[in-house]
């Protein structure tokens with residue numbers, strides 16, 4: 016039997032915009048969301064910088080960033096029915112022990128549950144409350160839709176975008192996640208302080224080991240360790256590998272040095288507490304991980320995004336950067352890995368240890384005889400500094416015309 020529309024309960028009437036702002040803010044804070052602010056959906060003031068950034072290729076393989084550029088630049092275009100964007104932040108900082116000599120480092124944000132899930136749950140609950148209380152139409156986003164999150168948060172007065180390109184606040188630095196609810200409710204927008212307080216400081220630019228900032232406020236993601244260890248699926252450019260140190264997932268250096276982060280607030284709740292053996296991981300153990308073990312261990316963690324071969328590739332590079340003889344045994348295993356991507360980086364890493372472990376040379380030579388992938392053979396010849404390696408064989412980190420690409 017179909018319901019007569021006249022029998023449906025009427026949607027509750029929404030209060031005036033200023034009252035709504037007070038009610039929604041109080042409810043968000045009551046639900047553990049650190050801070051909340053409101054803005055309209057018109058394109059942020061510097062949205063027109065996006066096309067130039069994309070044209071420079073700074074987004075690397077993140078092709079999704081170049082899709083639907085109009086909708087990305089303006090939430091108004093993407094959600095013509097909406098009136099307000101509710102921007103929230105949730106703190107995730109915690110003090111973690113330093114990595115040991117043969118341990119890999121994981122970015123602070125990735126040691127607990129996947130923030131998409133944790134913050135997504137918070138936002139879904141708040142959105143349900145908005146629907147039930149005011150009949151609101153809503154759409155939530157956590158780093159998951161075509162949205163200039165940081166720019167909108169700045170427009171809402173939640174902070175300024177620092178020279179390291181992250182949103183910053185004077186009262187809590189930058190260690191927080193951002194999330195949004197787009198709604199048709201008319202909520203009074205905020206006009207908080209979004210003034211730039213970086214001043215003459217350039218600590219984040221100076222500390223970056225890979226020189227990923229072509230200039231202040233601009234990130235070339237292709238050089239950023241976070242991008243390389245998480246988003247980049249293929250061969251890591253050889254000149255960047257030694258600069259990656261022991262990072263196996265993400266990098267925190269530019270946030271660590273930011274003076275405003277002395278005011279960072281600790282994560283609340285259990286969601287972001289370190290899982291399993293995290294924050295640091297045993298590199299030798301990681302190199303031996305199977306696909307099934309990877310899935311069992313990292314499902315529900317941000318680390319899942321790197322996929323097994325990507326994470327093992329990162330661990331292999333970290334072992335090569337360790338300068339330790341003890342890295343040789345796990346790297347020899349990695350040289351026999353099923354993935355050509357892992358074998359290629361293992362060849363590079365072993366080559367880096369030739370000075371401390373000369374016995375590596377016959378291992379590489381033997382592998383070169385048995386290796387059937389041209390790309391790995393070329394890398395082994397590079398590692399051994401064989402003069403006969405042709406220019407064509409030199410791994411350049413760019414697209415390879417031969418064989419399958421690692422996915």
Ligand code: SF4
Nearest residue numbers: 223239240266268269
């Ligand atoms: S995350 Fe690391 S590599 Fe990326 S910009 Fe910051 S310091 Fe540089």
Ligand code: SF4
Nearest residue numbers: 177178213216219273
């Ligand atoms: S380190 Fe200095 S320049 Fe970089 S974001 Fe922080 S305050 Fe700004």
